[in-house]
Amino acid sequence: MNASTGPATLAPARVPVLDAASAVATAARVAEELALGAAERDAQRVLPAEELDALSRSGLLGITVPAAYGGPGLGAATVAEVIRLLATGDPNVAQIPHSHFVYVNALREQGTREQQEFFFGEVLAGRRFGNAQSEVGTKHVRDFRTTLRPAGDGLWILDGEKGYSTGALFADWIPVLAHLGEDGPMHVAWVERRADGVGVVDDWDGMGQRTTASGTVRLAGVRVPASRITPWHLTFDAPQTYGAFAQLVHAAIDAGIARAALGEAARFVTTRSRPYPDAGVERAAEDPLVVQAFGEMELAVRAAEALLAEAGRAVEAADAGLSVESVGAASLAVAAARASTSAAAVEVTSRLFEVAGTRSALASLNLDRHWRNARTHTLHDPAAWKVQHLGRYAVAGTLPPNHGQI
Missing domain, CATH: 1.10.540.10 (Acyl-CoA dehydrogenase/oxidase, N-terminal domain)
Structure with a gap:
């Protein structure tokens, strides 16, 4: 392994x-x-x-x-x-x-x-990997109960239940995070989506990101050969960008939500909105308050996109020369991007309605999907903890912890 x-x-x-x-x-x-x-x-x-x-x-x-x-x-x-x-x-x-x-x-x-x-x-060959990592009802997000138990002849038996398993329903292979033995180190068991004992339940009912099928994976006596088990815990024994990369991808999703919402707001205002009478203009898009709001939103989205790009480069630089310092710099850059993209996504998807006016709230237009998606996805990791680590570095030069969530 x-x-x-x-x-x-x-x-x-x-x-x-x-x-x-x-x-x-x-x-x-x-x-x-x-x-x-x-x-x-x-x-x-x-x-x-x-x-x-x-x-x-x-x-x-x-x-x-x-x-x-x-x-x-x-x-x-x-x-x-x-x-x-x-x-x-x-x-x-x-x-x-x-x-x-x-x-x-x-x-x-x-x-x-x-x-x-x-x-x-x-x-x-076009195969997809899913995810069976998080568990519902444990003490915290890094507390797991799923276990691989030895069965002899190079086989292990996998039992457990996972929640928020984004991608599992559509996967060919589901990587499952589990203890190797009772309370042993964390490993990844690679199981086929349709293997005996694997059940994927489409029970995700989030208000946003509704079609990610981030439901439950149930594992009952799944037989896993040793050749399909990889160590996970060793990843964090040395400087790594594993966590920073994962967080970077989350930040990219939020940045995309923000940009899409801003674009849809602009299309709506230029084609479907009526001007407010006090503005004294012919078109809503000429209202100085609307223009100011769009400028502020564009500024927020551009800043988020710039921090995202900078974070991507920082992760690449760390990958080219792993050290405590390079990995710490990458994690901080990703933390800044994650905090900025989260804020931009929530702000822009809400202000969309402010600039577009009453008609934009019609359910038939479904413009609220942008806010629901942003509000749901940005809950994945608390942005406040990203800012906390940035603050600790700014005050005392303290680098963030070497784990998979920053």
Whole structure:
């Protein structure tokens, strides 16, 4: 179960292998297609199965597979921009592969050569990774009860229940975070979505991000060979960007929500809003108060996007030379991006109605989906703790903790 680097026998790619420019261009195209049905999917809670299949075929889910295994090995900055663009089209679809990218990273960190060769080949064949990590009803988000127990002959038995399992319903493989033995170190068990004992329940009923299918995964006596288990705890024994990368992708989703809401507000104001009489203008878009509000929102979104891009570069710089200092700098940059994108997403999706006027509140328009999506997704990690770590660094030069949530 130890990590290994180095080249492997390359499996033939069955999805496009994209360079950075192609990945960004492809994400922009896919985002336009996602936007066409996003409002209806939200209103009717239509899960985006076809849209995810198209995303898999595009090659975007393979952009972080290392070059030694046939992928392009693109860095965090490109991933952040790809996810941001996808989120402008539909943040539900953008959130579903979050765990896919995070667990590709987990394999890069701790997978054996054989595990990397197999699973990276799966990714390049268009397969998707899900997520079974968080648990409901435990003491805190890093408290887990799911357990792998030895069964002899290189087999382990996996039992537990996971909540908020974004991506699991649509996955080919579900990485499950579990104790190895009773209260042993945390490992990842890689189980097939349709393996015996695996149940995925679509019971997510969030007010926003309604079509991520972030429901429950039930694991009852699932047989897992040792070759499908990777250590997770070792990731945090040394400086790492695993957590910063995961948080960066979340920030990209919020930035995309903010930009999409601002764009929709502008379209509404220029085509459907009436001016307020006291403004003395012919069009709502000429009202100086409306223009001022749009300027303030544009400023907030641009700042969030700039911090997101800076954070992506910081993660890449840390990956190029891992140290306590470089990883700390990356985590702080991501914390700033996460706090800024969270604030921008909630602010802009709320002010949309302020600038667009009464008619924008009609349920048939479903403009409130932007706010519901922003308010739901920004709850994933408390932004106040990002600011807390930034404050500790500013006051005393204290670097953030070396765990997977910053």
